[in-house]
Amino acid sequence: MFETARYEARRKVRGAAILTAGVSAYSGFIVWYFSVLEGVDYEDIFEELPPAMLEAFGIESLSTVEGFLGAQVFNFVWLLGLGLYFAYVGGGTIAGDVESERMDLLLSFPVTRSRLLVEKFAALSVPMLAVNVLGGPIIYLFVVAIGETIAVGNLVAAHLLSIPYLLVCAGIGFAFSVAVDRAAIAERAAVGTVFVLYLVESVVGGADAYDWIQYLSPTQYYEPTPILIDGSYDLIDTVILLVAFVGLLILSQALFERRDI
Known part of the structure; x- marks a missing residue:
């Protein structure tokens, strides 16, 4: 059982290692840069920026390592960078096999389309878990190396x-x-959608007249900076994201079942 998931997961190990290494290297640079800029009055630098820009980059308190990491690493890498990355990878997963006619071979095995789709998606857990399970301790070690402290519980959360x-x-x-x-079409459409949703929440959602539109974006329900600074988060936001994920997976299964391949 789960042969497809195991095979696809093994194929993603190398990519997960490269992704984790790249994110860790960038995080290390940001932590080092924070130590270099020690003593700079960040609040004066950014106080003239429009609220929409501060919201977009998660800028709350750049004078602390938690706030600096939230703005420079988590809001930039996790929200935007990794969000676009997983949208791109997800977009090419099934369409790539259909385009190369590999899907014909996979569907010739005694496995339902629904199960095949779930196992394909499950393989994405390899890079997703790697960048979080390994990235967290690495960031913590970088912070400790410059003589700063960060709440472990907040970082884990x-x-x-x-x-x-x-x-x-x-x-x-x-x-x-x-x-x-x-x-290529699926990848571009997925990346474009996630990017537009990011802009919708961070820029358009800041206007009072369009305040409602921000709730369409998944970035509305994950704000890393407050979590890092004071450990504040609302579990209902996590539930909303999980419900949205299940809905997208069910939609994908329904579309896949009806496709003529």
């Missing part, structure tokens, strides 16, 4: 609560992946 958000981004990719035959 920031990584743990990012997983439902990344699942939604990957789910958006899968929905496009089962809807079209070409991987």
Whole structure:
């Protein structure tokens, strides 16, 4: 059982290692940069920026390592970078196999389309868990290395609560992946959708007249900076993301079942 999931997971190990190494290297640079800029009055630098920009980059308190990490690492890498990455990978998963005619071979085995889709998605847990399980301790060690401290519980929560958000981004990719035959189209559509949703919440959602529109974006339900600074988060937001992920997976299964391959 789960042969497809195991095979696909093994194929993603190398990519997960490269992804984790890249994110860790960037995080190390940001932590080092924080130590170099020690003593700079960040609040004066950013107080003239418009609220929408401060919201977009999660800028709350750049004078602490937690606030600096939230703005420079988690809001930039986890929210935008990894969100786009998993949308892109999810978008190419099924459409890529259909385009290369590999899907014909997979469906010739005694396995339902629904199970095949779930196992394909399950393989994405390899890079998703790797970048969080390994990235968290690495960031902590970087912070300790410059003589700073960070609450372990808050750091763990920031990584743990990012997983439902990344699942939604990957789910958006899968929905496009089962809807079209070409991987490039699915990947671009998924990346474009996640990016637009990011802009909707961070920029358009800041206007009072369009306040309601921010609730359409998954970034509305995962805010890493407050988690890192004071450990504040609302579990209902996580539940909303998980429900959205399940809905996207069910939609993907329904579309995949009806496709003529």
